Amino acid sequence: MSDLVQVNNLCVDYITFGGRVRAVDDVSFSIKKGEILGLAGESGCGKSTIAFALMRLHRPPALISEGEILFDGKDILDFSDEELRKFRWADTSMVFQSAMSCLNPVKTIESQFYDIFEAHNVVSTKEEGAERAKELLQIVDIPPERLYDYPHQFSGGMRQRVVIAMALALKPKLLIMDEPTTALDVVVQREILQKVYELKEEFGFSVLFITHDLSLMVEFCDRIGIMYSGKLVEVAPSKEILGKPQHPYSFGLGNSFPTLHGELQEMIGIPGSPLDLNHVPDGCRFAERCFNASEQCRTDEPQLRNDEARGWVACHHPLAIDFRELQDAPCSELN
Template identity: 75%
Template sequence: MKKLIEVKNLSVDYITFDGRVRAVNDVSFDIGEGEILGLAGESGCGKSTIAYSLMRLHRPPAMISEGQILFNGKDVLEMDEEQLRDFRWKDTSMVFQSAMNCLNPVKTIEYQFFDIFDAHGLVNSREESIEKAKELLRIVDIPTERLFDYPHQFSGGMRQRVVIAMALALKPKLLIMDEPTTALDVVVQREILQKVYQLKEEFGFSILFITHDLSLMVELCDRIGIMYSGQLVELAPSKEILSKPKHPYAFGLGDSFPTLHGELQEMKGIPGTPLDLKNVPAGCRFSPRCFKATEACKTTPPKLLGAGENRWVSCHHPLPIDGEKIEIVQEAV
C-alpha cells in the first residue's frame, strides 16, 4: 500500500508559566492510500493534538517542536501560508468534535458552502455554488431544500453530516475525524459512520479516525494506534487490538469493555490516574499503573519496536498471546 502521509518523530509542546509541557512525544506512524487509521486513548493523551498538527492548526501556546509530516513526500511543516491554504482543503480536511461549533449560527448552510467554494476559486457564480452544495447534501442524505436553513434548524446528526459534506467539498485525499460522533446516540453514530465508510469506498480517500470508543473503532478501522500520555504505545491491525493486545495499557482498555455475548463479567478497568505531563517519570510513562512494571520500566523508557507482522509495541515486557514467546524483531523507523 502506497503511503499517503508519514509522521516521523513528531513532538508538540505547550508553553506554560511553569515551562514547556510536552503533549506529544516522538510519535511516528503512516497512513496508506484508502486506509482508515484509528487513534484511541484516554482524554489528554495527545490524539487531537496530533490531528491539529497534521493540518498545522495549532496556535500559541502550542508549538510543533520536532519531527516531520510528509504528505506525498512534501513536508507540511515547511509549507508557506499559500501552500497551507490549498493543503488544508484540497489535500486534507477535518471533521471536528462539535458540529454546532463548526458552523456559523447566523449564516445559512448555503452561504457557508459558498464561502468555501469562493475562497478556493471553484465557482463563478452563486448559482453554481448552490448546485455544488446541493450535490454534496445529496451525498450525505440531506434533502436539498434544507440548504437555505440555519444550523440550529438541524438535528445533531444532520449537522454532523453537513460538516462531513463541507469537509468533502474539495475532494481531499485525507479526512481527519476528531471524535465526530460525540454526544450523538448510538443509532445516529452508526448511521453516520456507515455513510462515511460508503463515501470512503466511493471516493477513495484515507481517514484518520479519533475516538474514545474502541469497540466503535474496531468496526471501522484497518489499523489502530493506542496513545498514552503523549506517546504511541501500540500500533496493530484493528481486529487484534481487543483480542490480542501486546501492551498492558491496550489490554486494560480492552478489559474495560463488556462483552455482548456469554456470561456477565466484572469490568476491571485500569488503576491509578493519567500521568501529569509536568511530572514525567524517567522510565516508561505507564509504569506507575502497569501490572507488569519492573525496575527497568521505572528507569529506562521503552522504544516503539516491531513485534510481529505489521505490529509495533512500546513495552519492555509485551504481553504473550496464547502462550507464544514474544520476540522484538526490529525497531520502528
C-alpha cells in the first residue's frame, strides 16, 4: 500500500514575547492510502497543531519553520494561495474539534452546503447543489428533507454527521478528524465512528484521527502514533499500543483506562505534569515522569527508531513484556 501523506521532520513554532516555543519538534510519519492513522496524547502535546499544518491553516503567531509535508508526492508547503484553495476540501478536509459549533447558526444546512460547492465550482445552480447535498445527508443517515433546517434544530450527534457530510462533499483523499466526538455520549461516539469507517471502506479515503482517548482509538485505527510534548514517541499497530507498548508513556496512557472485564483494579495515573515547552530539558522529555528512566535518559535525547516486528519507538529502555502479563507487576519489573 503506497503512502498518501509523508510528513518529514516537521517543526511548528509559536512566536511569543518570551521567544519561540516549538509546539511540534522534528515529527515524521506517513499515512497510507485507505489507512486510518491515530494520533494520541495529553492536551497540548501537538496533535491539533499537526492537523492544522497538514492543511496549512496556521496563522501568526504560529508558523511552520522546518520540514516538508508531501501529499501525493507534492510538498504542500510550496503551494500558492490558489493551489491551497483548490487543495483544501477537495484533496484534504477536516472535521474540527469544535465541530458542533462550526455550523453557521443563521444559515440553513442547504445554504452552507452550497457555499462549499460554489467555492469549488462543482455546481451551476442551487437546485443542483441541493440534490448533491441531499445525497450526502443520506450517506450519513440524515433524512434529506432536513436539508432546509437550521443547525439548532439538530441534536449534537446529527450536527456532527452534517459536518462529516460537508467534509466529504468533494470526495477528499484524506479526512482529518480532530477530536470529533469529545462532546458526545459514548453511544453516539460509536455510531459516528462506525459510520466514518463504513464511508472509508466505501469511498477509499484515508483518515487522520486525533484524540486523547486511547481506548476509543484502538478500536478505530490501523496504526497509532503517541505524541508527548511536541515529539512523536511511538508508532505501532493499534493492538500493539495497548497489548505490548514499548514506550513508558504509551504504557501509562493505556493503564489510565479501567478494564471492562475481570476484577476491579486500582488505576495508576502518570505522575507529574506535562512539560513546559518554554523550558525543554536535555535528554528525554518524559524522563522526570518515567518509572524506567536512567541517567542516560536525562542527558541523551532518544531518537525514533524502527523495530520491524513492533513499530517505531523513541526510548533508551523500551518495554518488552506483554501488557497483559504485567497487570499486577511492580514498576521495577517492567523493563
